[in-house]
Amino acid sequence: MNGLSLAFSEAFSLLAGFDHRVAEIVLLSLQVSGLAVLFGTLIGLPLGACLGVGRFPGRQVLVVLLNGCMGLPSVVVGVVVYLILSRSGPLGEFGLLYSATAMVIAQTFLVVPLMAAIARQVVEDAWRDYEEELTAMRFRWFDSVRVLLHDCRHSLMVAVLAGLGRAMSEVGAVMIVGGNIDRSTRVMTTAIALETSKGDLPLAIALGTVLLGVILLLNAVAYVLRQWATRRYA
Amino acid sequence: MANGVLKFLTSAVFSVTAMVSAAQAGESIVLASTTSTEQSGLFNFILPIFEKSSGIAVKVVALGTGQALDVGKRGDADVLLVHDRAAEDKFVAEGYGVERKDVMYNDFVLVGPAADAAGVKGAKDTADAFGRIAKKGSNWVSRGDRSGTHAAELRFWGSAGVDVKGQGWYKEAGAGMGPTLNMAAGMGAYTLADRGTWASFKNRQDLTIVYAGDPKLYNPYGVMLVNPARHPHVKKAAGEKFIAWITSPDGRRAISAYKIGNEQLFYPLSR
């Protein structure tokens, strides 16, 4: 108990002191995870929406597969992306391993299934509502996907936040493909893992508190935005 | 709105390119090394000195020695700094690395609960110390991760004539030095640690050094360039510059100067 209270008091002094190094790490975390979620949004949401609207053979298998992939361990994604990006791997010539780009790629693989699975559920529910109207207006299924993606944009914010939460909090993938290089690929989670292995538990918890704070802040912003949007188009 | 999205996208992509290129602005090399050197804080102390004099940034990826050698084999690092002499010599002999050089040494320490139930403190040498732990059946946490420390530990069990396979008191952590120490502290178990990581380790709880000082516990580190003949993209010139520096009088001075408290953690090896 004493250790824990010590850890939290250290966390607050760290926050109050606004450590420059910590700020750098937070910024990199936001950039990497933010971009991964951006790509996840561009890939995962349309993919999920297509699965929610389309009716084709093999669709159910895909849905089950996608839902299963939501729980894909980040370490597995990390190892696979590592082997692909390694100098001895298929994309080795680009030399992307141990770079921020590699971390963005790994996290994109991590968040796409999650975001697609949530989008599939949201859009499928909306499709049930609108199917007759849109079909009667002679929308082709692909155009229906576009209409529904736009119409569900507020609910799909949940998918974006879930993706962001997953990306910001995972450690396995970025550790393997980023290498946790100081000032280069060290993000919040790998920094926490490092401080934990150094036995500096107070600093680890302090960084964890910062991470939690950042995620909470992002969620709060999203919540306010959503409230505003709901009032506008309730 | 589409316009705004586009603007946002361009700026996001632009910022990551800027971020990546900033990291690559100067010349840089990837150094695959061990958790013990990284976590002891040595690199944070000596690398800025090298970077300042050479303009070459060194990106350290801290792994176990076994993993670091694998990364070198795959061509994902330029330089290796590790501590498992037998594995290093094999790495060079197989053509993965070029010319191993001595850099520095520190020593291993046996740490365990202060009460020292196995009576390791009275051991006459390292083999005796390991033998006492086995005889008593005291909990032992092994790295179990093919690291240099793991390899050394297995050598010591061998010299004590102990077969640890399947022993109930023998726990394999499969983790780096720090997590292994966290486990040992939590369980009140014995473990083998390098002095550098131990010195900078904060969550000791009841752990203390129970045995140290035997010359057998000597722990040398070697440095080598990943073979550019095998991996043409290896940054040969920059890597060689780093190796030359860390084995030079300047490098040796920097290593000697790193202390925690008043304790010097690594001792340069003069040639």
Place this chain on the structure above:
Amino acid sequence: MFPLRVSDLRWHAAGRAVLDGLSLELGGEGITILLGPNGAGKSVFLRTLCGLLEPDAGHIDWGGAARPEFGVAMVFQQPKMLRDSLLGNVELALRPLKVPAAERQARARAVLERVGLLHRARDSARSLSGGERQRLALARAWVTRPRLLLLDEPTASLDPSSVEAIERIVREIRTEGTRILMTTHNLGQATRLADDVVFIDAGRVCEHAPVQRFFARPASPAARLYIQGELPWRMAF
């Protein structure tokens, strides 16, 4: 598209014949009201005309041609509106027709004006009352300038003034040459709007007659019972 000939349409759901040999011929003008008890198959019939349901058997002949891709619009009993402005919802209907964006807005505004909702064009469609929502749904169908408009109980559960507004709009759409086929349970509305009445019971057409003759002398016993069941309490006022 006309004359529209429906012959021997059959459709099953859960082992029950909902359409059981329905046949009907519609000319190119006027308002036809579909009457019949709940479950008679009126809504299902409208859905097959709209192409939402594929009949198990039977044939629909669209004036000797194939089924046209556009030109048939439908307003559902409970129309669904997107989370968008009124304008956005009306423009939506023009997108499959590949109407250029600039023209879309002009047409949508024009039709919103005619249903009396232009002043709310920028409001959220989900903030509308029941009557306004039906007017918006009519506008959404009207804007596509359909040849045939299918209305499924457009005034169910609306207050009298809203019903009147809807009826005025329906008449206006008709005068522009759109053929209207509409279901209702409101017999007063049927007498006010209809040119002819089709009475459907148990999935088939029992009677198809001009409106005055239908109410004065219903030929089928089912229609007579239906009118008697509905009329006495309405006539009391």
